[in-house]
Every structure is written in C-alpha cells, then in structure tokens.
Amino acid sequence: MPPPLATQPLLVVHCSSKKPDDAFVAIEYRKHWFWVDDRDWNSNRTLTTMLFLFTLSDTGAAGSPPVLTIPTQ
Numbered sequence: 596m597p598p599p600l601a602t603q604p605l606l607v608v609h610c611s612s613k614k615p616d617d618a619f620v621a622i623e624y625r626k627h628w629f630w631v632d633d634r635d636w637n638s639n640r641t642l643t644t645m646l647f648l649f650t651l652s653d654t655g656a657a658g659s660p661p662v663l664t665i666p667t668q
Contacts, residue, residue, distance in 0.1 A: 605641045607631065 614628050615621050619639045621630035631638045 603637055606638045607635055608638075 609615070609630050609632060611628050611630075612626065614623070615630040615632075617633045618630035619633045619635070620642060621628055623629075631642060633639070
C-alpha cells in the first residue's frame with residue numbers, strides 16, 4: 596500500500612547525465628538532465644499549479660506611459 600498522500604513530497608526532480616525517455620518536463624543544464632517523471636502525479640500537479648499561478652499573476656507587457664501634451668504658442 597502506498598504511503599498516505601500527506602507524507603509524499605510535492606515535487607521530485609530527477610537528475611542524470613542521460614536524456615530521460617519519458618518525462619513530464621525535462622531540461623538540460625550544464626551537461627546534466629533534470630526532469631520530472633511523467634508517472635509522478637504529485638509532481639505533475641504541483642508544476643501545473645505553479646504554471647497556472649504564474650499565468651494568473653502575469654500582467655502582460657508593460658504599456659507605454661501616458662503622454663502629457665501641453666499646448667504652446
């Protein structure tokens with residue numbers, strides 16, 4: 596029987612010098628591969644939630660400041 600959900604880690608990141616075969620997300624950094632296993636539902640849910648929260652907090656591109664025009668003679 597698997598351990599209770601509350602005792603399982605929220606995010607598990609694996610590291611290897613070889614590219615993973617089946618990863619939810621993977622990145623190569625300084626000749627090492629870091630990835631989250633596609634079958635790790637807790638880690639996948641955590642990353643998806645983080646992406647969702649970053650998307651909600653994104654304000655978009657900074658708009659141009661308002662232009663003040665002063666009439667001259």
